[in-house]
Amino acid sequence: MSLVVGVDIGGTKTAAGLVDPSGELLETATRPTPAAEGREAILATAAGLVRSLLREDVAAIGVGSAGVIKVRSKCHKLHLRTP
Numbered sequence: 001m002s003l004v005v006g007v008d009i010g011g012t013k014t015a016a017g018l019v020d021p022s023g024e025l026l027e028t029a030t031r032p033t034p035a036a037e038g039r040e041a042i043l044a045t046a047a048g049l050v051r052s053l054l055r056e057d058v059a060a061i062g063v064g065s066a067g068v069i070k071v072r073s074k075c076h077k078l079h080l081r082t083p
Helices: 038-055
Strands: 003-009 013-019 025-032 059-063 065-069 075-078
Touching: 003 038, 013 038, 025 038, 038 059
Parallel strands: 003 059
Antiparallel strands: 003 013, 013 025, 065 075
């Protein structure tokens, strides 16, 4: 069975979930988003959550965050509010 890890980077918390092919949420993990510590800390938090949920049968990881999508270049510019 192939599983997926989904990550939501929010302004106050970062959440991740392990989901099976039917859409059932099997496991979750959350941490406060360390916005005041900068982008690297935010991304490290997200990566740590993913690592905590990783298993051999994880086939994909998806990340959602606020940001701007440049249609011409099909690029997502990550917008993390940091001081």
